[in-house]
Structure formats: structure tokens, C-alpha cells
Amino acid sequence: MTISPALRASLSSIALIAGLHGGLAHAADPAPAAVADAAPVADAGEAIIVTAKQTRSATAVTGLEIQKILPGISPLKAIETLPGVLYISSDPWGNNEQNAQIFIHGFNYQQLGYTLDGLPLGDQNYGNYNGLSPQRAVISEVVSRVVVSTGAGDLGTASTSNLGGAIDSFTADPKKSLGLEVAETVGSYGTSRTYGRIDSGAFGPGGDNAAYVAVARQRARAWDFNGIQGGWQVNGKFVHDDSVGKLTAYFDYSQKTEPNEDATSFRIPATTAAQAYTPYIRPYGYPNYAGYTSYLSAYGNTPAAQGSNYNNYYSDAQRTDYLGYLKYDAHLTDKLNWSTQGYFHHNDGVGVVAGPLGQSITVIQAYLDPNYKTDTHFTGNNNGTGNPALGAQLVAATGGSGQVIRTTEYRIDREGVVSALHLDAGAHQIEFGGWFEHNSATQWRRWYGADATNPSSFTPYIRPSNPLFTQYQGEARVQDLQLHLQDNWRATERLAIEAGFKTSAQWANGYYPVQPKLGSLSGLGAGGLPQGRINTTKWFLPAFGAKYDLTSHEQLYVNVQKNLRQYMTYLGGASLSPWFTGSQSAFNTFASQGKPEESWTYEVGLRTKRTFDSPISALEAQVNYYHVNFSNRQLAINTNPGGIAGSGITGGTAILVNVGSVHTDGVDAGFTIHAGPHASLYNAVSYNRSTYQSDYTATASGIGAATGTCIGGYAIPAAGQPNAGTVPTCGKVIPGTPMWMNKTVASLNFGPVEFQAIGDYVGKRYATYVNDTSVPSYFLASARLAVHLPAEMVHLAKADISLNVTNITKETGASTISIGSATNSYSVYPIAPRQWFLTFGAGF
DSSP states (O other): OSSSSHHHHHHHHHHHHHHSSSSBBBOOOOOOSSSOOOOOSSSOOSSSSOOOOOSSEEEEHHHHHHHHHOOOHHHHHGGGTTEEEEOOSSTTSSSOOOOOOEEEEEEEEEGGGGEEEEEOOOOOOOSSSOOOOHOOOOOOGGGGEEEEEOOOOOOOOSSOSSSSSSEEEOOOOOSSEEEEEEEEEGGGEEEEEEEEEEEEESSSGGEEEEEEEEEEEEEESSSSOOEEEEHHHHHHEEEOOOOOEEEEEEEEEEEEEEEEOEEEEEEEOOOOHHOOOOOOOOOOOTOOOHHHHHSTTTTOOOOOGGTOOOOOOEEEEEEEEEEEEEEEEEESSSSEEEEEEEEEEEEEEEEEEEEEEGHHHHHHHHHOOOOOOTSSOOOOTTTTOOOHHHHHHHHHTTTTEEEEEEEEEEEEEEEEEEEEEEETTTTTTEEEEEEEEEEEEEEEEEEEEEETOOOGGOOSSSSSOOOSSSEEEEEEEEEEEEEEEEEEEEOOOOOOOOEEEEEEEEEEEEEEEOOOTTTTTOOOTTSSSOOOOEEEEEEEEEEEEEEEEEESEEEEEEEEEEEEEOOOOOOSSSOOOGGBBOEEEEEHHHHOOOEEEEEEEEEEEEEEEOOOOSSOOEEEEEOOOOOEEEEEEEEESSSOOGGGSOOOOBHHHHHHHHOOOOEEEEEEEEEEEEEEGGGGEEEEEEEEEEEESSSEOOTTSEEEEOOSOOOSSOOTTTOOSSSSSSEEOOTTTTTTSSSSEEEEEEEEEEEETTEEEEEEEEEEEEEETOOEEEEEEEEEEEEEEEEEOHHHTTTSSSSEEEEEETTTTOOOOOOEEEEEESSSEEEEOOOOOOEEEEEEEOOO
């Protein structure tokens, strides 16, 4: 392209404004008292951003706006239009969790808090261990709003990872009148999404009861290979609301199969032809079994010229979830309310990779070679080298196809309670609450054969059975307790002060009923994977905030808050978990000397909401400056470079490093202007600079630490593994997060016709910890055109047809970045191409 990304970003707002063909107009209703009370407005000029009257920065997207972006979109994907938020995924709905990334103010997805109607959803780690994604917890069309606290979440947020903010999704309540809604979406790559909801309307004595049931089915082919995203989801909600209190019951069932992508690995500089082979996409071979068989050698090795960017046969994520809660808001007196919510969550899932035997031969030989101690030990992609007979035996032992199937299998059983007592004491609004959860989780790493006589038996749509062996099994038993106390004091008519604190305690026990064999897992010591308990308690995490009404339209706010992120209890894969370091001694050292991640967040902001007697009739705006002191930042370095970001499937343990402090400074600014009931324009610009404050060292023992001073050089062992020496990260920007972002949403509404255009600019992102390489910026544009059909024509209460187009300009480049090592390797997933989706919706 001849126009630079930076110039295109600068022109993005102008281009979208020009697309309005005639101006902006309309005043929005007065701002709600709190963002949690925000409700959709009837007209299409509704602002996509809702400004909250809180002591912290909080913005929201309503359910109506979510469905305008794309029907069926993930709640997390929908918030990518908000200031300071980056969410990227390989599919247009944002449903693919394997390559999804979210950054808010320099914090990644594992350092944020997530809830649904107050119920905790875990830290969104792809390897399930303590929750589920919002898109699996609620059908997209049932979401009433998503609220994003970009600096620090509420003290009562039920999360152990609420370090850099919180994302709270809310489900819609049942309607008071009998109703039926249906919608069908068709589009690119065989997309078919069917949605239906039936509302009972008010029933029972006094009409105090209401309920609905909603169902969704989605099927779509991956854009770059023959893989089908499919599944079913069912939501049900019941509400009984009377003068005594409000009883709410909610249930979610989700079953889905998600084809995964393979990322392209880069090594800078590339010193061999294999390292220089970097295709834009890495499509799978499935279902062309014959073609894939000819792609492999007789021993299941891949072409050496492709290096780590070889092709697998297929990969997918299969997930089944049952989630529910029962909540009662009791009006004890006219001044005292008590809310209690009990919940449960059961998950059964599996992540599957079917691929070349040669790439996994180090694991397979350790288990299936009866003379392993004395035989030649094959290295990756070298099955049969120097010993063809043994190589042939291993091919036969795994089914004769030259392939092998690896799974990571999950079970989660969580139950808990969230409770809060709220006292209205006049000028003081006092709240005391708590959250307790018990979580029992299991992860299995298993390997299965691929039977050459029955190739239809290994498919991404059937869960593998009868494993050849279980490489390891990890068990975690975790109890979390969080308490909070806060007072919102209306000191004067203009000044409100909020102060309080929370506690965070975690008691975690991790152990391995099945230990991996020595030699089957990179970085594994002779004693096996570590086991033991880590108890972490922080009894005082303070928060202070204030808001001052400068005028009836402008408000100044400040907020200071300390947060903590508890240790991950995921017992599988290279991760930020002390239970997956390479030795018991490394675990013991970390358990006794390690510190969980902590942050101090400071915010100050100004918000305004005004109306005018002019063509521009209303303005809503907010500008927010924040500073974060982030201490004990943890980094997990995979001990197997070949396992980076899906390039290899053998994996390895992690070197867990405390890289010291990170300092962040940033500004978010957003506004929405209206011009009458027919047009609105929203724009947000964000700047963030998050930098490491020290170098760090990582040692072969499996634990590392920040160094006291910055050193210009660093040492890498001859083997090329970034697990020793000093790495010069001092002053370097955190990789993966852009310093500049710009979001634009322009909306028009003339009679039955609606038009919306969205522009999303993401700036340059560094791809390594030492900032020696980066991926360029990109600008994505999407649009929606909708027509509301006259009721007398269709004989329905409402009916509409809408067309959504994503990535209009066919932008290419890097979406998700997977940071591969400290220095010069990383991998990226591609940006999805232009796609279109046509939706017909009706209801009465």
C-alpha cells in the first residue's frame, strides 16, 4: 500500500466523517447515575460509549450497539471500540480463544478481572483451570451491556486476577410481555448462525414473575483451511421481583468445537533457509488424508525446508460448560439491602493437535520404545535417523499413518458465593461484602494413535479415545476468599469521596498423580514436576477515590487503588504457574521467596456532558490520565523453543522469572457528538507506554530474578535457549501492546435505514522483550447497513435486514502476537480477510 499506516490512522476520522454525507446531530439523554444502570436508547444515534459518574474510569457498550458491530459477536470483541482496549482474534466474532489477546493499559488478559452478573469467570487463560470465556457464559444477543473499568475494578469484583482493570458483562432481564425473537445470519465461508428467544411475559400473582429461554447455533468454516466452528448454546433466566426482594435464577449450557489456527514463527535474523520460510498462513491438511500422508516422509517427518512452520493435520478446541447461579436481593429495611449469589460451573474440555510423528518423536520414543535407555535417541523431526528399523517401529506403534494425536484434557468444578450488605446511611453509602470459591481442576496430557486403516476415526469433530499413554496429570485444589469494605460519602452537594479496602487470600494445592517420564518434557528435572502448597494472603489492599462536580455538566475524578494477582494454578503447559517449573527445588524457592504480582494504579480524569442549540446538539467526552507502578512482574520462558506458539506440540516446562517493576503512563480520550436524532460520531484515542525498570536473569534451575542495574549486554548459551545470562529489558516497552490506538464509530439513521462505519487503528507493537523487532501498525474498517421493514408489510412487531462487512480494505498483517523468547523469535497469527454477513431478524 502506498499510504503509510500512520497517515491512514490520521485520516481515519476524516474519512468516516466524510461518509456521513451531511452532518452530525442529536443530543443524548442525561448521563445515567452509574454505568451499571445504563440502558439502550431507542434511536440509532445512541452513543457507543456511556460515561459513568464514578470515581474511576468506566465505559460501556450496550447490547444494542454490540449487535450492530456484528450479530453474535463475543462480548470481549465488542469492547475493542472502547478507549485503551485492544482485543484481537483470528475470527470476526472474536470467539476463537486459542489466539485471542486482550490488552488494557499494558495489562494482558491474564491480569484482568471478568464477571457475568457478578459471577467470576476466571482469568481467560486458554488452558482452562478457573473459568470460561464470556462468549461461552452467555449468548451474545442476551447481553444487555458490557462495562469496562480500564484502570481498576470495583473492590467487590470477584476475581483473583483483577490487577489492571475489570470487564463486567450483564445479561438482559426477561420482558414483561409475551414475545418471540428469531434471527438468522448467513455469510462468508458458509456461515450460518441461528438465534431464537421466547419470553413468557409477566405471570403469577401480581405479575411478579417473568422468564425467557434463548437458543443459539453457529456454524462457520475457517477462512484459511477446512475447519468448522460449530456448537449450541442455551440460556435461561427467571426473575421474581416484589416489594420484599428480587430472586434471579440463570442457567447457561454451551457446547462448541472451535478449529484452531497455527501461527507463523519468525526468527530475526534468519540464518538458515528453514528459518526464512515464513508463510502468511499455515493451513491444515484435514480432511485430505491422502494428500497429507504424501506430505510426510515414511517416518512421519516434515520437509526440513519448512523448519518450524510445517503443517499439522488439524487442531481444535472442544468445550462443554454448565454454568448457573441463584441470586436474591433482599430489602431488609428501607435502608438496608442484602444481596447473595450462589453459583456453580462445570467444564469438560479438550484441546487437540493431530500432526507429524517426527515433530513429537522425543515424547513418543520415551514412552513407546521398550529399549529407550540403550537405543538411539531421536531428535525433533528426525524419526528414523541413524536407526530406520526403530523409526518404522514407532510409526507402527502410533497407528502407521505417520501422525500422532496430542490432547490437553480439562475438568473444572467450581462452586462459590458472592454476598454484599449495603447500608444507606444518608450521606454515607456503606457496603461490606465477600466472595468465596472452591475450585477443583484437572489437566491431562494424553497421546493417541492415528490409525492408518481407519483415517476417519481421527477427526476434529470426535473426541479421541483409548490413549496410547498419559504423559502427565495435574490436580489443583484451590480456595479463594475476598472481602471488601467501602464507604461512599457525599461530603457536599458537589463532592463525593469513596474509600475502602479489600482482602485477597488464596490457598492452593497442586500435585501430579501421573508424572511425566524423564526425557519426555523439555526442562524437566529428575524429580519430576513440582508439587506442594502455596498460601498467599493480603489482608489490606486500599482504594481511594473522589469526584467533584465542577459544574452541572463537568466532573473531575481521581482514583488510587492497590491490586494483587494471585498465582496461576494451571498445572499444564509453559505458563505463569509455579507448579510447572522444571524442578521441585525451583518450586520450593518460588513458594518461599516469590511474590505475587501487585500494582498501584493512579487515575485522574475529566468528563463532560452538554447539549447545544446548534447543528451539533450534544457532546459527551472523557479524558483520563493514569500512572501504574507494577511490581513483581512475572514472565514464563518456555524451555522448548520448538514449542513456540503452536509451531511444535511437544512443549516444555517454564522458567518463571520475576522481571521486577513496570511503570506505565498513559492517556485515554474519547468523545461522542450528536446531531439530532439521525447521526452520531464517536472517536477515542489512546496512548500507553509501559516499560520494564530492570534487566533480568534466568537460570537453568528454572527460576530467575530482576537485576538491580541495567546491563547493556546479555549472554545466551550456545544451545540458543534464553534461560541463562542477563537480558537487557530495562527501559524496554512491554511487547504485544501498542503505544497508540484510535477508534472511530460513525452512525446514521434516516427513517427505516441505518448505517454505521467503524475504524480501528492499532499502532506498532514490539514482538520481543528486548524490542529488537516489531510488527507494523494496521487499520481495519468495517460497516453495517440495516433496513427496518414496515410492520404492516411483514405483520410483525419488528423485522429488519442488515449487512455487515468486516475488513473492508482487505488489510493484511499480524493480529495476535505470541512472544517466543527474550530476544529474536516470535510468532504471529494473520488478520482475517474481508468477510460479509447478512442477518434477518424478526419478533413480536
